[in-house]
Structures are given as C-alpha cells and as structure tokens.
Amino acid sequence: xxxxxxxxxxxxxxxxxxxxxxxxxxxxxxxxxxxxxxxxxxxxxxxxxxxxxxxxxxxxxxxxxxxxxxxxxxxxxxxxxxxxxxxxxxxxxxxxxxxxxxxxxxxxxxxxxxxxxxxxxxxxxxxxxxxxxxxxxxxxxxxxxxxxxxxxxxxxxxxxxxxxxxxxxxxxxxxxxxxxxxxxxxxxxxxxxxxxxxxxxxxxxxxxxxxxxxxxxxxxxxxxxxxxxxxxxxxxxxxxxxxxxxxxxxxxxxxxxxxxxxxxxxxxxxxxxxxxxxxxxxxxxxxxxxxxxxxxxxxxxxxxxxxxxxxxxxxxxxxxxxxxxxxxxxxxxxxxxxxxxxxxxxxxxxxxxxxxxxxxxxxxxxxxxxxxxxxxxxxxxxxxxxxxxxxxxxxxxxxxxxxxxxxxxxxxxxxxxxxxxxxxxxxxxxxx
Amino acid sequence: xxxxxxxxxxxxxxxxxxxxxxxxxxxxxxxxxxxxxxxxxxxxxxxxxxxxxxxxxxxxxxxxxxxxxxxxxxxxxxxxxxxxxxxxxxxxxxxxxxxxxxxxxxxxxxxxxxxxxxxxxxxxxxxxxxxxxxxxxxxxxxxxxxxxxxxxxxxxxxxxxxxxxxxxxxxxxxxxxxxxxxxxxxxxxxxxxxxxxxxxxxxxxxxxxxxxxxxxxxxxxxxxxxxxxxxxxxxxxxxxxxxxxxxxxxxxxxxxxxxxxxxxxxx
Numbered sequence: 001x002x003x004x005x006x007x008x009x010x011x012x013x014x015x016x017x018x019x020x021x022x023x024x025x026x027x028x029x030x031x032x033x034x035x036x037x038x039x040x041x042x043x044x045x046x047x048x049x050x051x052x053x054x055x056x057x058x059x060x061x062x063x064x065x066x067x068x069x070x071x072x073x074x075x076x077x078x079x080x081x082x083x084x085x086x087x088x089x090x091x092x093x094x095x096x097x098x099x100x101x102x103x104x105x106x107x108x109x110x111x112x113x114x115x116x117x118x119x120x121x122x123x124x125x126x127x128x129x130x131x132x133x134x135x136x137x138x139x140x141x142x143x144x145x146x147x148x149x150x151x152x153x154x155x156x157x158x159x160x161x162x163x164x165x166x167x168x169x170x171x172x173x174x175x176x177x178x179x180x181x182x183x184x185x186x187x188x189x190x191x192x193x194x195x196x197x198x199x200x201x202x203x204x205x206x207x208x209x210x211x212x213x214x215x216x217x218x219x220x221x222x223x224x225x226x227x228x229x230x231x232x233x234x235x236x237x238x239x240x241x242x243x244x245x246x247x248x249x250x251x252x253x254x255x256x257x258x259x260x261x262x263x264x265x266x267x268x269x270x271x272x273x274x275x276x277x278x279x280x281x282x283x284x285x286x287x288x289x290x291x292x293x294x295x296x297x298x299x300x301x302x303x304x305x306x307x308x309x310x311x312x313x314x315x316x317x318x319x320x321x322x323x324x325x326x327x328x329x330x331x332x333x334x335x336x337x338x339x340x341x342x343x344x345x346x347x348x349x350x351x352x353x354x355x356x357x358x359x360x361x362x363x364x365x366x367x368x369x370x371x372x373x374x375x376x377x378x379x380x381x382x383x384x385x386x387x388x389x390x391x392x393x394x395x396x397x398x399x400x401x402x403x404x405x406x407x408x409x410x411x412x413x414x415x416x417x418x419x420x421x422x423x424x425x426x427x428x429x430x431x432x
Numbered sequence: 433x434x435x436x437x438x439x440x441x442x443x444x445x446x447x448x449x450x451x452x453x454x455x456x457x458x459x460x461x462x463x464x465x466x467x468x469x470x471x472x473x474x475x476x477x478x479x480x481x482x483x484x485x486x487x488x489x490x491x492x493x494x495x496x497x498x499x500x501x502x503x504x505x506x507x508x509x510x511x512x513x514x515x516x517x518x519x520x521x522x523x524x525x526x527x528x529x530x531x532x533x534x535x536x537x538x539x540x541x542x543x544x545x546x547x548x549x550x551x552x553x554x555x556x557x558x559x560x561x562x563x564x565x566x567x568x569x570x571x572x573x574x575x576x577x578x579x580x581x582x583x584x585x586x587x588x589x590x591x592x593x594x595x596x597x598x599x600x601x602x603x604x605x606x607x608x609x610x611x612x613x614x615x616x617x618x619x620x621x622x623x624x625x626x627x628x629x630x631x632x633x634x635x636x637x638x639x640x641x642x643x644x645x646x647x648x649x650x651x652x653x654x655x656x657x658x659x660x661x662x663x664x665x666x667x668x669x670x671x672x673x674x675x676x677x678x679x680x681x682x683x684x685x686x687x688x689x690x691x692x693x694x695x696x697x698x699x
C-alpha cells in the first residue's frame with residue numbers, strides 16, 4: 001500500500017480505536033477499516049485522499065463513527081449500503097409518497113444524529129417514525145405530526161429535558177441564572193415552530209453579552225452596598241463596646257456615612273436601583289442578606305438573618321440619609337437589630353450543618369441527584385460556568401440555507417428544510 | 433370528512449403552529465392556500481397538486497419562509513440595537529422581493545448573511561470591552577477596597593486601549609443604543625459615566641477617595657465620642673448585637689424565599 005495512504009489510514013483509525021469501541025460499534029469500525037484499505041488499494045498513487053473520501057461517502061461514514069465513539073454509543077452500527085434511507089424525490093417520481101416514503105426524508109436526517117446516542121432525541125425520532133404505524137394516510141400522518149409537534153420535538157428533545165431539569169433545580173428569583181436561562185433557553189420548552197427557535201437564537205446572541213455584564217453589575221452593586229452598611233454597623237457596634245478605639249471608630253463612621261450617601265446616590269440615580277427596588281424584588285432582597293451558595297446552582301443559600309432588611313432600611317433612611325447629626329445617631333439606640341454572620345472560627349460546624357441541610361432539601365430534585373457534589377461551590381463564578389456548560393450543549397452554527405425546493409400541493413414539508421432548520425440552534429449563548 | 437376537508441384542516445393546523453409575530457407570512461400562506469383551493473373548487477388532492485403548478489402558491493411556502501426569516505432576523509437585530517445589522521437584512525429583503533428565489537439561492541445571499549453575522553460578532557466583541565470599561569468604572573466609584581479600585585483603574589485603561597485596537601472610540605459606542613443598554617444606567621447615569629471616562633482619558637486620573645472636607649468633622653466626632661463613651665455604651669445596652677445565619681429556600685412567598693433553620697448566637 002502507498003505509504004501516504006497508509007499513514008492516513010493509521011491516523012484516521014487510531015482516532016476511532018483510541019475511543020475503545022465495543023460490540024456493534026467495534027464491528028462497524030473494523031468494517032470501515034477494511035473499506036478504507038480497499039479504497040487505498042483502488043486509488044494507489046492518487047494523492048487527493050480527502051477528495052476521494054468525500055466523493056465516496058467514506059468521510060460521512062467516518063464522521064458518524066467518530067461521533068458514535070466519542071459518545072460511547074457502542075450499540076451504533078453503520079447502516080448497510082442497501083439499507084440507507086433515501087429522501088423521496090418528488091421530481092423523479094410523479095406521485096404522492098406513501099407515509100413510509102414520506103418519513104424516509106427524516107430518516108436521512110436521523111442518520112446524521114443517530115451516532116450521538118441522545119436518548120431523548122432517539123425517542124423523538126421513534127415517535128415520528130411510529131406515525132406510519134398509526135396511519136397509512138399521508139394527510140392524516142401530517143396532521144398527527146403537526147398536532148403533536150413531532151418534527152419540532154426532534155430538534156428540541158435533546159435539550160428540553162436538560163433545560164427543564166435545570167430550571168426546576170435553579171432558583172427562579174436568582175436573576176443571574178434564571179433571567180439568562182429564561183431569555184435564552186426557555187423558548188425551547190414553549191416554541192411551536194423551528195422559526196421560533198431560530199429567532200430566539202438571534203435574540204439570545206445579542207442578549208447574552210448584556211445579561212453577563214448586567215449580572216456582574218448587579219452582584220457588584222449589592223456586594224458593595226451591603227459591605228458599606230456592614231462597615232457602618234460594625235463601627236457602631238465597636239463604639240458600643242467602648243475602649244480606646246472608640247474615637248477612631250466614630251471618625252470612620254463620619255467618612256462611612258459620606259461613602260454610603262454617595263454610593264446610594266449612584267445606585268438610585270445613576271443605576272435606577274433604589275431601596276424600594278431592593279426591597280420589593282426578590283433577587284435584590286436576597287442579595288442584601290449576602291447569600292452564600294449551598295449547592296451547585298445556588299438554589300439553597302446560607303444568608304444573614306432576614307430581619308437585616310429592616311435594619312438596613314432603618315440605617316439608610318433613619319440614620320445615613322437623614323439630617324440627624326452624628327451625635328444624635330450614636331446616642332439613639334438602633335431600633336432594628338442587625339445580625340452579623342456567625343463566626344465560623346468560633347462555630348466551625350455551621351457551614352457543614354447548612355450544607356447538609358441543602359443536600360437534604362435538594363435530594364429529590366433530579367438535577368442534584370445527577371450532579372451530587374461533596375464540595376461547596378466557589379462563589380457565583382462557578383455558577384455562571386454551570387450555566388455555560390448547559391448552553392455549550394446547544395452551541396451549533398445557525399443555518400444559512402435559503403430554504404429547500406418548492407413543496408408539492410400536499411404540502412409535505414421538505415425534510416432537507418428540517419435538516420438545515422434542525423441545525424439552527426443557539427450558538428455561543430454564553431461567553432466562557 | 434372529504435379528502436379536501438382534511439387538507440384544509442392540515443393547512444389550518446400548520447397555520448396555527450406559526451407564531452403571528454415571528455412567522456406571519458407562512459401563517460398567511462397556508463390560510464390563503466386553503467382559500468385558493470376553495471375558490472378553484474378542487475375536489476381531490478391530486479387535483480390540488482396539479483392546480484397550484486404555475487401559480488404563486490407552488491413555491492409560495494418557500495418564499496414565505498424566507499421572508500419570515502429575514503423579517504425576524506431584522507426584528508431581532510433592531511431589538512438588540514444593532515441597527516446597521518438590521519439594515520443588511522432590510523437590503524436582503526428588498527432584493528429578494530425584487531428578484532425572488534434565484535437571489536435566495538445565490539452566493540450573494542449567503543454573503544449577505546455572512547456579513548450580518550460578522551457584524552454581529554463584532555458587536556459581541558465590543559460589548560465585552562465596553563462592559564469591562566463600565567465594570568471598572570463601577571468599581572472605581574464604589575468599591576470600598578483600595579486594591580480593587582487600583583485594579584479597576586488599570587482595567588479601565590486596558591479597556592480603552594482595547595477599543596483603539598478594535599478601531600472604535602469610546603464615544604462611538606457610548607452613543608450607540610446597543611452598548612448603552614448593556615450598562616442598565618439611567619440617562620443621567622450614562623452621562624456621568626461618559627464624563628468620567630472623558631476626564632480619565634484626558635488626565636489619567638480618577639477622583640481620590642480622600643474627603644479633606646470631612647477631616648475636621650471626623651476629628652470633632654472622634655473627640656466627642658471619646659468624651660461620651662459611657663452614654664454610647666449605655667445606648668448600646670438597649671440594642672441587640674447577635675450573630676445569625678439561616679437558609680433561604682425559593683418559595684411562593686411574596687419575598688421569594690422561606691427562611692429556615694435560623695441559628696443565632698451572642699455577638
């Protein structure tokens with residue numbers, strides 16, 4: 001055999017065998033290798049190996065085997081040449097197709113995704129192909145497909161369960177995850193057409209950059225605001241304890257008051273985040289209690305005492321923003337108690353107790369059952385990356401095709417249209 | 433039900449599955465197709481199949497789909513504030529309406545799409561940089577930690593340099609709705625952001641953290657507090673300084689959460 005062909009075969013096949021295929025998949029890989037060797041013998045001396053692979057369909061077969069190997073789909077077998085489905089050609093055969101022939105166009109599409117072994121997608125295609133067992137009337141078949149959204153399901157099935165699972169496990173109030181998922185992936189659950197999916201993809205690409213920046217802004221805004229309030233309360237508490245540091249803490253409170261005034265003015269006038277909004281919107285409200293995630297999606301959080309919201313309101317309006325002098329503020333007992341967080345150096349069991357509580361509360365939620373973790377999440381950066389992992393599943397190029405050839409009067413939807421539309425998925429939802 | 437009545441029902445189902453906002457042309461196509469068949473008095477599907485040949489309905493579905501696609505792409509870009517990208521789709525639509533399907537199957541059609549995609553990608557890149565500039569400004573304005581503010585000044589400078597590399601000015605982006613929407617600022621807030629960046633670009637400096645006007649007042653209050661410690665301690669005895677944590681669980685409560693397992697200890 002030609003040395004160049006041999007090295008090409010070795011390179012291609014090592015990629016497949018390195019994936020440790022077994023069973024039917026291994027048999028398919030071996031058969032493919034034999035075909036590849038025969039092709040090399042037939043085209044000895046011809047260096048356009050890539051072109052030959054393309055023309056003979058061997059490249060497509062390789063791609064399918066590669067997908068099956070990387071998915072670990074050992075049940076996958078390449079279809080025999082004579083059992084490959086072919087799309088019904090209306091132009092050639094001047095008659096309406098049978099239901100089986102009509103569905104062949106979708107079988108062609110299915111062949112390209114079958115190697116990836118996604119159970120939800122397999123079920124969706126099985127439901128589509130089962131239509132021929134429910135009726136042999138072409139019109140009735142298409143009505144079933146429309147009523148039950150069977151074609152749309154083949155596109156969304158692979159993601160719907162994952163998205164639904166994610167949304168069931170996430171905190172709907174936590175805007176940095178819920179808003180992003182709803183804005184970008186939520187339509188997968190409600191869309192009635194592929195056009196809606198494509199449109200959502202276009203919207204998502206413009207929205208996700210905004211949502212990522214805005215999430216960071218919201219988190220920063222509330223972190224800084226609550227830190228300033230904490231500083232104020234901490235200084236006041238130390239003043240109450242007396243001692244030589246009293247004067248220093250009082251001086252800090254003068255500066256602290258100005259900082260809180262300036263920052264609150266910035267938040268309320270420049271960003272539109274007033275205390276009224278903080279108090280009324282669950283997302284901002286929970287951020288006033290400096291949440292710490294207790295699970296991978298920040299569904300359950302360790303927070304400060306909820307009465308701190310009243311305390312923050314009191315501090316902000318009755319003290320900091322008021323016209324009262326510092327003397328009056330310091331001499332007036334604070335009506336609303338402010339609770340700092342428990343010192344875990346003194347109470348080291350605290351975090352473990354709350355983590356165990358969260359595991360108990362989440363134990364029946366499918367997402368957490370599948371993604372049980374021992375370690376605590378490290379802040380919201382990892383949370384955003386979890387959302388990125390989810391969206392990375394559906395990063396696919398949007399289709400560019402103008403559309404398919406005109407359909408017949410019976411209006412059967414061209415499967416080629418579905419193939420290209422089926423690839424019209426959200427791309428690059430999240431920046432990594 | 434007759435054959436044609438079932439075909440009418442199928443087309444009606446198809447129309448129902450198209451959203452009026454996103455796919456109005458396709459929705460309309462199937463409803464008008466039914467009207468056409470009724471007007472022609474088609475009795476069978478075979479007759480209907482022959483009837484539409486040579487009429488606009490023959491490739492009407494494809495044309496409707498293409499038109500809907502251009503329209504919703506334009507809408508998506510317009511909503512995002514990407515007006516120049518939306519205008520590309522407007523031009524594609526005009527050519528499509530004038531030239532029909534041959535244009536939609538041409539290389540120029542794909543090139544137009546690719547141009548729109550490239551411009552959209554450019555928006556994403558610029559938004560990242562603009563977002564980082566705003567994030568830096570945000571930290572400079574409010575972060576109580578000096579180190580974070582120092583880092584933010586550097587990030588602001590890097591962000592402005594990056595815009596130069598992308599061949600665009602800060603002002604160009606700041607005037608563009610797409611980038612302004614990113615920041616969530618009010619109009620007044622956006623103007624203050626712009627003014628801040630202008631001053632920084634000119635001077636390389638940001639407003640200091642020091643408040644010299646407060647130094648006198650700080651010393652005065654410090655002295656006062658030292659003199660009135662017993663009263664301050666007495667006021668503290670009427671307050672509660674405990675520490676506490678609890679777990680917040682999402683719920684249907686109007687505040688969004690149930691707070692459970694409260695743990696409270698002395699301060």
